[in-house]
Amino acid sequence: MGKGGWMHDESPRIYRRWGGNPKGNPEDVTCCIEPVSDGGRSPLSSQCSRPRGKGLDGLYCGIHARRYPAAPPPAQRTDNG
Numbered sequence: 001m002g003k004g005g006w007m008h009d010e011s012p013r014i015y016r017r018w019g020g021n022p023k024g025n026p027e028d029v030t031c032c033i034e035p036v037s038d039g040g041r042s043p044l045s046s047q048c049s050r051p052r053g054k055g056l057d058g059l060y061c062g063i064h065a066r067r068y069p070a071a072p073p074p075a076q077r078t079d080n081g
C-alpha cells in the first residue's frame with residue numbers, strides 16, 4: 001500500500017478491525033472514507049462521519065478532500081485517430 005489512502009480494490013473498506021473485532025466495521029458508502037483516529041490511547045480509527053462527494057473520486061468530505069484532491073484530468077493526447 002502506498003503512503004496513506006486506500007487501495008482502490010479494497011471494497012468495502014473496513015474500519016476498526018483488530019484482533020478483538022476481526023470483521024471490523026464495513027464502510028458506510030454514503031460517508032467520507034477517511035479514517036479518523038479515536039484519539040487518546042486508542043489505536044483504532046473510525047470512518048469519517050461526514051457525507052462524501054468531494055476530493056479524489058468523490059470519496060471524501062469537504063475537509064478531507066483538501067488532503068486528497070481530485071485527480072487532474074488526463075493530459076490531452078494528440079495521437080488519437
Ligand SMILES: [Zn+2]
Pocket residue numbers: 032033034048049050060061062063064065
Ligand atoms: Zn472526512
